[in-house]
Amino acid sequence: MIDLKQEGDLWIVTLARPDKANSLTRPMLERLVEIAESAGATRALILTGQGKVFSAGADLEEAKAGLAVSDLWERLSGALARLPALKIAALNGTLAGGANGMALACDIRIAVPGAKIFYPVMKLGYLPQPSDPARMIALIGPARAKLILMGGQKITVEEAYDYGLIDRIVPPEDLMATARALCADTLAAPAEVAAGIARMCS
Template sequence: MDAAQDAPQEAALRHNVADGVATVVIAHPAKRNAMTAAMWRALPEVLDGLAADPAVRVLVLTGVGPTFCAGADISSLTGDEDPQALAVAAEEALAAFPKPTLAAIRGFCVGGGSQLAAACDLRFAEEGASFGVTPAKLGIVYPASSTRRLAALVGPAVAKYLLFSAELIDAEHALRAGFLNELLPAGQLDERVADFARVLTSRSQLTQAAAKEFTNGRTDRDAYWAEQAAGSGDTAEGVAAFLQRRTPSFGWTTAPTAAPTTGRATGRPAG
């Protein structure tokens, strides 16, 4: 998962799946991984494919080289394209991904980059990273959904500080504000993310999927999740594994019933 490896110069989203972890890499090194219009359009489709892949249990989003994502590549837009609409569609697809998502951040995480990072469930960063939400520099009204997501993550006061000023904050400030879950010394980000992703792949997808819905504010599916838990066998397996001092083999897995961008998924025992 080393995103610092040499990469082709053309703008692209690259992805691979290994050991239950899907890694999506933002690759546009000529412009600090700024997202082109084509990349914004491609992200929901990439996520749909990965959500439907039963081998995927966790998704990691990162950038190639020393930068996560420096925003949107405005020069790539055509005259009739709405850059906000493209970014919001990609952001919402990422937020609705039915399995745990983790942003692995180094360098600049600015504008659209912060938008994507905020849409992930978790954010790990390397020392030296910088964060900013910059529409006030361009006279842009930040989307309502993105503003609410940012405020829910860092609180109204910090969200206003970022949005009003468009100033960048360093990684230590982002950690204190609650934007980051972990801050790693230089050179340790990839190893820590890989280790934590392995932890997530070993846990119950049933627990993770329900927790993701509940923490994201959905409150109308308590009965659904109780039914899933009763029929999954995951609880019995978890208790048995604990008593037998072995690694559990959980069987429940997500199975999208519609495009994952709707945020809806059903579950079933694997196999």
């Protein structure tokens, strides 16, 4: 349910459980962590999903059984954030719950029209992943982070773009081509130059 396609120095990771809104099970999370922790030599990584939802977050039954508070979420976002590669979240639809962590850990977020972003942890009785509020605040400020995390608001992709949470809105048919185009200069540059710029922008 996690598809990894390696095209030389470009890795494309796809959440492939569209019949369940790409909700994440423990094995899926473990596989994502494994990929992120083994991608150190990768120059660019695109994270996307199948179907019309990027991810609904944790699988509901597994969340109730403890997955919602697993350290796997933080391991995943931390591993992605540490990668010197250019990381692009190509959001093919709505981004919800714990799946926000992996998108926030990416360098660039692009999304299709009609997508929504929400993170209803407080309503469900959980804390967010430890690093997620800080990453969200760095992008959109504390008030708007509280709007999402404490106000429970579903943010439209247009609002997310205005806030700075989404960097570009792209028609669905152009989503992956746009993501690949954003990776092109990094893949073509000398590795040490691209890595150096990544460090300077961190």
